[in-house]
Amino acid sequence: MILKGFKEKSIKKQLNLILNASKENVENRKIKSMGVVLNADEISDFDALRSIAEAVNVKPNKLKIIAFSNIKHEGACACNICFNPKDFSWNGKITNPELQTFVKTDFDVLISYYAKEVLELKYITAKSKATFKVGIFQLDERLNDLIVKTDLNQITDFKNELCKYLKVLNKLDDEQ
Template sequence: MAFGDSIKKMIGERALRAEMKNIARQRAALSIDQAKSIGIVFEYTNAEDFDLLKKYVLYLREMKKKVRAIGYYAMKELPQFPYSKLEFDFFGKKSFAWNGKPADPILANFVEEEHDILLDLNMNDLLPLRYLTAVSRARFKVGRWEEDDHDLHDMLIDSPPAKGLKNFLRHIDTYLLKLNKPAAE
C-alpha cells in the first residue's frame, strides 16, 4: 500500500468511526423469515462469484423478499455482463470523495433505505464496503467475523475469506434461518 493510500485509509477510518456515532437506527435480530427487505453489499471480483450472488438474490426473491444489492469494483470500468438494474447497482473508487465518504447518489439512497437485514459480503475488508455497512440504517447487520472489528455488525459469522463466498452464504443461511425459531420440544 502506497503512503498516500495509507493516509487516505486512516482518514477514511476516522471518518467512519465518527459517522457511526451519529447513525440512528432501530436494531432488531431478525430471521430471514421475518425480514421483508434485504440489502447486500459485496465486492465484484469475478464472474463466478457474481453468478453465485445472482442465484442467491433469486433465492431470496423466491422467498418474497425485496432485495437490493450494491457492489464495489476496483477496476476502472465495470466489465460488461447482464444483470438486473432493479436488484443490482455498482460503484467504484470515483464514487467516494477524497476522505472516503460516499459522493454518489446511488450510495446515499442505499444507506438511507431501512433494510430489515443487511448482508455485508465484504470478503477483503474494503473500506468503501465497510463504510456503507457502518452508515446503513438497516435494522440487523450481518457480516464476517474480523479480529478487530466488532462494532460494525449486529451478528458476526466466522467464515475465513479463503473458504470463499459460497461457504459464507451457506453460513448466513444456516444462522438466519434458525434465528428466533422456537426450540424443539
C-alpha cells in the first residue's frame, strides 16, 4: 500500500515536470504515422479507431495502438500493446519495453482516446515524443495540442471533426 502511494506520487511528479517543461512544437509536417492511446476498460471497438487512421491515409504498418487496463489481460487485447499499472516501477518508471518503445516513437500524431482521468494514461500521453497530440476532452489541457470535445462512444463524430481540423491545419496530404 505504501509503495502504491509512492508510485502514484512519483508518476504525478514526473507528469508535472514533463507538462511544465513542454515546448511549443509547431512543426507543420504531414501525417504519415499515428499512435493511439486508449483505455480498454472504457472502449473495446479497436476497428473504429483503426478507421480514423484510414481516414487520414495512415498505412496500417504506421499505426500503433496501445490500451491500458486496470486488469491484466493475457492475449485478450486486440491492439498492439496492452499495459496496466504493473508496467510501472515503484518510482514511476516504465518497465514494459514495448511501452518504452511506444513513447520514444516520433509519431506524426498521437490520439489520446480516453475520458477517465487515469494517471498512467496521462503520463504516457505526456511522455510520448509525438509531434502533434489530439485528445477528447481532458481536465488538464496541457496534455494535447488539439482537443475534440465528443463523447467517448461517438468515434465517427470524433473522426469527422479530427479530419476537418487536420485539413485546416494543413496536416493532411493534398491527395485527400
